[in-house]
Amino acid sequence: MSRTFDIGIDDLKAVRTHAGTESASAAGTPNGKSFFIETFGCQMNSHDAEKVAGVFLSRGYRPAQSIAEADVLLYNTCSIREKAAQKVFSRLGAWRGMADGKIIGVIGCLAQQEGEEIFERAPWVSLVCGSASYRKLPELIAELESGGRRVTGLDLDTDETFETEITRRDNPLRAYITIIEGCNYACSYCVVPHTRGPERSRSSDAVLAEAKRLAGAGYTEIQLLGQTVNSYSDPSPRNLAFANLLREVAAIDGIRRVRFTTSHPNDFSREIVEAIDATPVLCDHIHLPVQSGSTRILKAMRRTYTREQYLEKMSWIRAARRPISVTTDVIVGFPGETESDFEQTLALLEEVGYDGVFSFTYSPRPNTDAKSMPDAIPEEEKARRLAVLQDGQRAIQLARNAKLVGSQFEVMVDTHHAARSQWAGRTTQNLIVNFSSPHPSLLGEYVQARITRAAPYSLVGEDVG
């Protein structure tokens, strides 16, 4: 059984000296080589990069300060982005001139999607590895080190998770733990099941052990990650339910905040709300992507719930003893979306009163069923609907935030705007608060702030201790 170590970067050493100490004992014997990872995409992708970095550190590589200096150069790709393949090949083209003497690799969703085609179009690439095969990285790297020319990890059919001996933590204040990889849903617009493979959960023991190490290293906030985090299914004999896993992570000494993302409405249970209600360490925030307010469109998207079922789950959240903020994702302009469907989405936003909405226009992705659906919505119409939705949501957020003026919140400080002499941080509800303070150093501290002004996307406050 391997041990896992958590390593912070220089920032982390400055803020949490204990975590910095761990790196010295955890990293492998130096081999004189360095690596650089350029990452795009979601939080899962960023955290994957932290674990991939850990694989290199455990083999004695050191982080390079720049692309030019690196012996191994990895491009951690995302296929959610529009024209993703085009962008990746263009970036690889820019790296061609420096390929001599370097190992260049492509990892992540686009690596899985394009596979060996990448070698054809960019012959200077030596490694292509999708996220479902990251557990094989040590052997793939060993093959390259012993002179291998082209190595691939493109296996999707797996029930294993990516366990690393070392994770390099790039965020000094908030630590991420992947608890479930892949996805068993089949939303008609989404590439994830094709790029990250089927759902695999880590054992609750492994998750809890990682959380305890992070608490020991000085982290106070943990975020549990998964494409469908609440579909978590403990493979160990304990068979710990997701809501109970939340409670157990929250009970670890030193942990002051626990977040989780992203929840799938279909697997969202009352037990999750009850766990939040009973456990103040579980943050008062749930990200629950709805995607559309029209049951007809939800069916075409294959989201597996209706508008009414979604709203029923919202009613559980609204009935909680503590106010829980809710954010969501919305896609506008899905094929066949009529004006009436769109109006149902607008009405749903009004009815729910979200604290934040990540909204996008639909755009087709390779290997998805929605790509060949009829009745595509013209781009100008999609853009119009997006603007209408965003304007409406802006007003909803401004009205919600205005009600908070005069209230006091605990803020975990995560940003210093030196030019403005301001600090910023988040409340348990994940609301951003900007404030001034005479204190010279507040990063990582929990302070009480009274809200003095509201804006649609953030609050302004004053430090009251």
Ligand code: SF4
């Ligand atoms: S639940 Fe749907 S949108 Fe989310 S990752 Fe799975 S297939 Fe994609």
